[in-house]
Amino acid sequence: MKHLNITLRGKVQRVSFRAATKAVADQLSVKGFILNQQDGSVYIEAEGDDFSLDSFLEWCKEGPEKAVVEKIDVIEGQPKNYRNFEVVKRTPLG
Secondary structure, three states: OEEEEEEEEEEOOOOOHHHHHHHHHHHHOOEEEEEEOOOOOEEEEEEEOHHHHHHHHHHHHHOOOOOEEEEEEEEEEOOOOOOOEEEEOOOOOO
């Protein structure tokens, strides 16, 4: 199990990025969450096996049809054992 913290920049909000990403994550059995950030970027925490995460990252580089991903930052982190993949509406406090 591997854990990735992913930040996407570009035209990544108001293009159904979160919903499309959830659908792809569910297909690939990737667990974690996605949320829009106030600076216009999208933040994802994703967990899964190497193949699933590699496929997920490849998809994230393109995103849904109307998205334009200009930059992607990926940092490996400690697994948190998420149970599913969720769309988070706002940044959790704390």
